[in-house]
Amino acid sequence: MAKRHTPAMAKIAAKREREIARNHGKEVQSSPGKEAWKRLKRNRLAIVGLVVIALLILVAIFAPMLAPYPYNVMDYDHPFEFPNSEHWFGTDQFGRDIFSRVIYGTRISIPIGFMCVIVAFALGGTLGAIAAYYGGRVDNIIMRIMDIIQSIPSMLLAIAVSATLGGGMRNLIIAIAVSTMPARSRVVRASILTVKRNDYIESARAMGASSRRQLLKYMLPNAIGPILTAITFSVATAILTVSSLSYIGLGIPEPMPEWGALLAASKAFLNTYPYMLIFPGLAIMITVLALNLFGDGLRDALDPRLK
Amino acid sequence: MSENTNNVPVLELKNLVVHYETQDGVAEAVNGISLKVNASETLGLVGETGAGKTTIALTAMGLLPDVGHVIEGEILLDGKPITITSRKKRDKKHYNKMMRAFRGGVMGMIFQDPMSALNPVMYVGDQIAEVVRLHNSVTKTEAKQRAIEMMETVGIPGARYNEYPHQFSGGMKQRIVIAMALACNPRVLLADEPTTALDVTIQAQVLDLMRDLQKKFKTATLMITHDLGVVAETCDSVAVIYAGEVVEYGTAEHIFNNTKHPYTMALFNALPSLDKDVDRLHSIQGLVTDPMDLPEHCSFCERCTERCDACSIIDPVTTEVEPGHLVKCIKYMSQESIDAMLASKAEGKEAK
Numbered sequence: 001m002a003k004r005h006t007p008a009m010a011k012i013a014a015k016r017e018r019e020i021a022r023n024h025g026k027e028v029q030s031s032p033g034k035e036a037w038k039r040l041k042r043n044r045l046a047i048v049g050l051v052v053i054a055l056l057i058l059v060a061i062f063a064p065m066l067a068p069y070p071y072n073v074m075d076y077d078h079p080f081e082f083p084n085s086e087h088w089f090g091t092d093q094f095g096r097d098i099f100s101r102v103i104y105g106t107r108i109s110i111p112i113g114f115m116c117v118i119v120a121f122a123l124g125g126t127l128g129a130i131a132a133y134y135g136g137r138v139d140n141i142i143m144r145i146m147d148i149i150q151s152i153p154s155m156l157l158a159i160a161v162s163a164t165l166g167g168g169m170r171n172l173i174i175a176i177a178v179s180t181m182p183a184r185s186r187v188v189r190a191s192i193l194t195v196k197r198n199d200y201i202e203s204a205r206a207m208g209a210s211s212r213r214q215l216l217k218y219m220l221p222n223a224i225g226p227i228l229t230a231i232t233f234s235v236a237t238a239i240l241t242v243s244s245l246s247y248i249g250l251g252i253p254e255p256m257p258e259w260g261a262l263l264a265a266s267k268a269f270l271n272t273y274p275y276m277l278i279f280p281g282l283a284i285m286i287t288v289l290a291l292n293l294f295g296d297g298l299r300d301a302l303d304p305r306l307k
Numbered sequence: 308m309s310e311n312t313n314n315v316p317v318l319e320l321k322n323l324v325v326h327y328e329t330q331d332g333v334a335e336a337v338n339g340i341s342l343k344v345n346a347s348e349t350l351g352l353v354g355e356t357g358a359g360k361t362t363i364a365l366t367a368m369g370l371l372p373d374v375g376h377v378i379e380g381e382i383l384l385d386g387k388p389i390t391i392t393s394r395k396k397r398d399k400k401h402y403n404k405m406m407r408a409f410r411g412g413v414m415g416m417i418f419q420d421p422m423s424a425l426n427p428v429m430y431v432g433d434q435i436a437e438v439v440r441l442h443n444s445v446t447k448t449e450a451k452q453r454a455i456e457m458m459e460t461v462g463i464p465g466a467r468y469n470e471y472p473h474q475f476s477g478g479m480k481q482r483i484v485i486a487m488a489l490a491c492n493p494r495v496l497l498a499d500e501p502t503t504a505l506d507v508t509i510q511a512q513v514l515d516l517m518r519d520l521q522k523k524f525k526t527a528t529l530m531i532t533h534d535l536g537v538v539a540e541t542c543d544s545v546a547v548i549y550a551g552e553v554v555e556y557g558t559a560e561h562i563f564n565n566t567k568h569p570y571t572m573a574l575f576n577a578l579p580s581l582d583k584d585v586d587r588l589h590s591i592q593g594l595v596t597d598p599m600d601l602p603e604h605c606s607f608c609e610r611c612t613e614r615c616d617a618c619s620i621i622d623p624v625t626t627e628v629e630p631g632h633l634v635k636c637i638k639y640m641s642q643e644s645i646d647a648m649l650a651s652k653a654e655g656k657e658a659k
Contacts, residue, residue, distance in 0.1 A: 031428075031471060032427065032428050032471065198423055199418055199420055199423040199424045200423060200424055200425055200426045200427070202370065202418070202424075203416075203418055203424045203425070203426075203484075203487075204426070205370055205410065206368055206370060206410050206411060206416040206418075207410060207411030207415075207416075207437070207438045207441065207487060207488075208407045208408065208409070208410035208411035208412060208438075208441050208442060209407075209411075209437075209441065210407065217426075217429070217437075218426050221426075221428040221429075222426070222427060222428055
């Protein structure tokens with residue numbers, strides 16, 4: 001028991017003891033995750049990004065309630081209407097409400113963006129982790145295959161996949177996931193390699209942990225920082241890729257109001273009705289910006305040394 | 308725990324030779340070391356950096372890096388070999404599987420730097436419990452119970468089970484590492500410079516703790532250190548290692564009170580003394596012999612203050628200067644055997 005010289009010290013010690021007693025069998029305040037969250041909370045831009053992302057997800061979930069009009073019903077009496085109180089973002093050449101279409105667009109971009117990244121990281125990340133853990137020949141073979149995939153221009157690969165398998169959400173996800181897989185595997189491989197050199201990995205070996213346990217319980221949780229950051233950034237890239245593919249007609253087919261497809265449809269009226277292009281464009285921009293802001297903040301929060 | 312009735316040492320090194328085969332050449336890290344550690348005994352391995360101390364521990368754990376190979380000899384745990392010389396992939400795989408069951412179970416290891424030896428994203432308690440679960444078929448609750456028990460044993464309140472390593476000081480972290488190493492009642496404990504990273508006051512605490520626990524658990528301990536103070540405080544017997552060879556071996560008393568080998572003497576001379584007033588500490592001239600390029604003669608002779616002509620020609624054989632006290636130095640060899648070795652050496656040269 002520590003000696004208590006002054007009342008102040010006794011107070012501090014008593015407080016500590018209470019804390020210990022309270023924490024017995026429970027989660028303690030300062031887990032690495034909570035520390036990171038504390039740092040993230042201090043970064044205002046990152047929180048703005050997070051809030052915007054959360055709002056976009058809510059919009060996607062409640063799109064039918066939020067949208068004043070159905071996204072696909074044409075109204076031939078009101079085509080090419082500039083933004084007004086009836087149609088906040090105006091109407092397109094068929095009289096469809098652009099506000100509603102942009103809102104429904106979140107139902108495409110957001111899930112596709114996340115799904116692409118989840119699939120890409122599930123495939124690429126697993127391969128990258130295996131490559132990093134075993135090293136040597138295994139590493140060489142996996143990474144050379146990744147090199148081959150990466151040497152195909154990702155846009156071209158995505159075009160090829162959607163051209164052969166056809167458009168639609170599922171094929172789009174496959175196309176983007178496969179073409180981005182090498183980059184994702186590299187991120188995971190690099191972070192595992194950094195972590196692998198730590199003493200606690202050797203200590204895990206010295207206590208008889210199996211390869212899988214070392215990888216899943218010791219390496220991956222410690223390598224998760226850069227991986228999480230990369231995930232956030234790649235959602236933004238995936239959303240942009242979906243829009244680009246839709247723009248050239250290989251993404252989500254009409255009448256689904258994908259943002260990139262909205263841009264493509266409006267390009268013919270750019271000079272006369274610019275609002276048709278501005279709003280879907282803004283939607284893409286805000287989404288990507290929010291993700292990037294959040295990603296930046298996340299990186300700083302997870303690895304304070306980088307700052 | 309099975310007592311040592313038939314006098315088989317818990318850990319025995321038999322003429323162990325370990326080489327690192329790197330791209331720049333072969334580093335001869337361990338060159339024929341034979342040692343024994345009995346239950347509840349502590350053997351100190353003393354030597355400079357690069358003498359091969361850590362290699363011995365890693366070999367015993369089967370944790371040598373890929374370039375490291377056991378060339379000859381073996382390490383026996385309770386009389387059963389725990390090293391392999393085969394380099395066949397299948398043998399190695401089989402060997403690794405066997406060793407995984409031993410590591411952390413019958414053999415515990417304490418690392419040099421407690422700051423980095425714990426997983427920063429796991430509760431310390433869970434890390435101890437994990438070792439328990441890996442080697443015993445127990446439930447989660449039982450493992451947790453055991454972990455808390457171990458934490459209390461090393462003097463950390465069990466209430467701190469759910470805390471992360473960064474919430475502990477260095478000395479406390481080393482206590483946790485010790486708790487992890489001892490959680491499964493190992494037969495052998497390999498302590499690789501367990502106190503080097505700690506400040507002096509904490510060192511004493513940790514050493515006391517280790518000694519108490521060793522008595523309690525009857526563990527055979529291999530204490531690797533370059534700190535003679537640590538040796539004096541903890542070890543029953545001592546092996547002084549130089550360039551991968553045991554140059555002097557004996558009980559702690561032999562080594563401290565009846566030092567024989569010039570290298571050991573030089574080590575003692577390099578220690579600061581409280582009685583004498585000196586401006587500069589003695590240092591041993593020169594560097595440790597390059598393990599890539601070991602001489603055929605005595606590997607210490609270039610740095611030795613007592614060398615004779617024969618020293619740079621023959622490699623001395625180990626001589627027993629008193630019961631249980633072995634020295635590998637020409638000074639203690641009989642004149643006849645030196646002459647015989649010189650003669651055979653000369654013959655060999657002529658034959659070439």
